[in-house]
Amino acid sequence: MKTSTLLSSALIKQEIRDACKDLVLPDDQLRLLMQKFIDEVNKGLAKATHDDAIVKCFTTYVQDLPDGTEKGNFLALDLGGTNFRVLLITLDGQNFDMKSKIYAIPQSLMLGTGTQLFDHIAQCLALFVKDLKLQNEVLPLGFTFSFPLSQHGLTEGYLVRWTKGFNCSGVIGEDVVALLEEAINRRNDVKIDVCAILNDTIGTLMSCAWKNQNCRIGLIVGTGSNACYVEKTKNAQCAIPGNFSEKKPHMLINTEWGAFGERGVLDFIITEFDRAIDENSINPTKQLFEKMISGMYMGELTRLVLEKLVNAGLLFGGKCPGDLRKRGKFFTKYVSEIENDPKGRYTNCREILAELGLRNVSDQDCENVRYVCSIVSRRAAHLVSAGIAALLNKMGEDNVTVGIDGSVYRFHPHFHDLMTAKISELQPYKFDLMLSEDGSGRGAALVAAVASQRR
Numbered sequence: 001m002k003t004s005t006l007l008s009s010a011l012i013k014q015e016i017r018d019a020c021k022d023l024v025l026p027d028d029q030l031r032l033l034m035q036k037f038i039d040e041v042n043k044g045l046a047k048a049t050h051d052d053a054i055v056k057c058f059t060t061y062v063q064d065l066p067d068g069t070e071k072g073n074f075l076a077l078d079l080g081g082t083n084f085r086v087l088l089i090t091l092d093g094q095n096f097d098m099k100s101k102i103y104a105i106p107q108s109l110m111l112g113t114g115t116q117l118f119d120h121i122a123q124c125l126a127l128f129v130k131d132l133k134l135q136n137e138v139l140p141l142g143f144t145f146s147f148p149l150s151q152h153g154l155t156e157g158y159l160v161r162w163t164k165g166f167n168c169s170g171v172i173g174e175d176v177v178a179l180l181e182e183a184i185n186r187r188n189d190v191k192i193d194v195c196a197i198l199n200d201t202i203g204t205l206m207s208c209a210w211k212n213q214n215c216r217i218g219l220i221v222g223t224g225s226n227a228c229y230v231e232k233t234k235n236a237q238c239a240i241p242g243n244f245s246e247k248k249p250h251m252l253i254n255t256e257w258g259a260f261g262e263r264g265v266l267d268f269i270i271t272e273f274d275r276a277i278d279e280n281s282i283n284p285t286k287q288l289f290e291k292m293i294s295g296m297y298m299g300e301l302t303r304l305v306l307e308k309l310v311n312a313g314l315l316f317g318g319k320c321p322g323d324l325r326k327r328g329k330f331f332t333k334y335v336s337e338i339e340n341d342p343k344g345r346y347t348n349c350r351e352i353l354a355e356l357g358l359r360n361v362s363d364q365d366c367e368n369v370r371y372v373c374s375i376v377s378r379r380a381a382h383l384v385s386a387g388i389a390a391l392l393n394k395m396g397e398d399n400v401t402v403g404i405d406g407s408v409y410r411f412h413p414h415f416h417d418l419m420t421a422k423i424s425e426l427q428p429y430k431f432d433l434m435l436s437e438d439g440s441g442r443g444a445a446l447v448a449a450v451a452s453q454r455r
């Protein structure tokens, strides 16, 4: 390479670094974030401040962790990620079997009426049950519903807001269990006993706890992001007296940390890219922490940075294919795929750029694209790590296992290692990160199992 080309590529690299610098979070900023997060968690937990709190820390009424003796056949529904699933789970000691079916939820349903959504869910459930010839049995069901719910008990949960891509009318403020039961009754062709409604973080925690008694935190880094943890029952101040046991030592708390950052709390780290994402979302000013982390937004964040670099003449010689200028065209899975290329090779990167209409891209451009992906995914991993470190500090115990599920954590090649390193830096306790095997399905069955035994 000529000296002048080398010099200009070094200059370009520096300018790209400068353009991305707000996306790099030093430890002092992460520590400040941890402090602010814990303040918000405490506001969510306390009765006097809960109603006005941003990080709601909802009481889940799940107080028993599984002990491995759970038995029986359970149905589970899982709504809230990219797909909707119906599952039949058989638990027997440490054996576990699962049959499941995935159904698409078209965007028209995600943005339609609540009645349409619940009729669709009930229809899928009925088809599944009839396929397995179980329509004459009364089956206990656990409903993983991964949205913020204000729960009054294990089978009563009022939707507080929609998040991620959903916005169905007539559901906010309603009891989602009642809506499901009404839809099942409208059909009148299967017998179901809804035993529990739970968040996907709870399902993940339960599923991991079934295998590993140290699991005390459940985390999702998928379409959305959220965490739950084991709190002392006496600190669950918003739990409704009579609907839980004061004698049991623990209560699982669903933090709903995705909402963190609303009302300016995270303005010290919010970038121009985050603002653009927020403004173009279906829920502007809401779920800001989630928008900086999760799979629903990571691809688009990357695209916005790439577009800025092209406009500044720092990428692809300033020329941009039409698709890279279109919202939503750079998928989150591209980030994982590009970062999965071995060092110095750009096979996935070139394939993806070709899909977007860019051919004959130089190695240097590929390297720069990879750099942008890594900056966006690293920030996400560091933000999640700060949240987990803050919870570990709050719990103050060694050897807590964090059960984790979600497409970003599962498929990104470095997310796990980035988190392990950063959490270790930010707090003093020993911990483990454990990938959940089918968190939502088995977890829902475990919550239903405990609940149906109690009945």
Ligand code: GLC
Binding pocket: 080, 081, 145, 146, 147, 148, 163, 164, 199, 200, 201, 220, 222, 223, 224, 225, 226, 227, 256, 258, 290
């Ligand atoms: C969103 C939902 C939350 C869920 C998370 C992960 O943040 O509000 O309930 O746990 O996504 O799916």
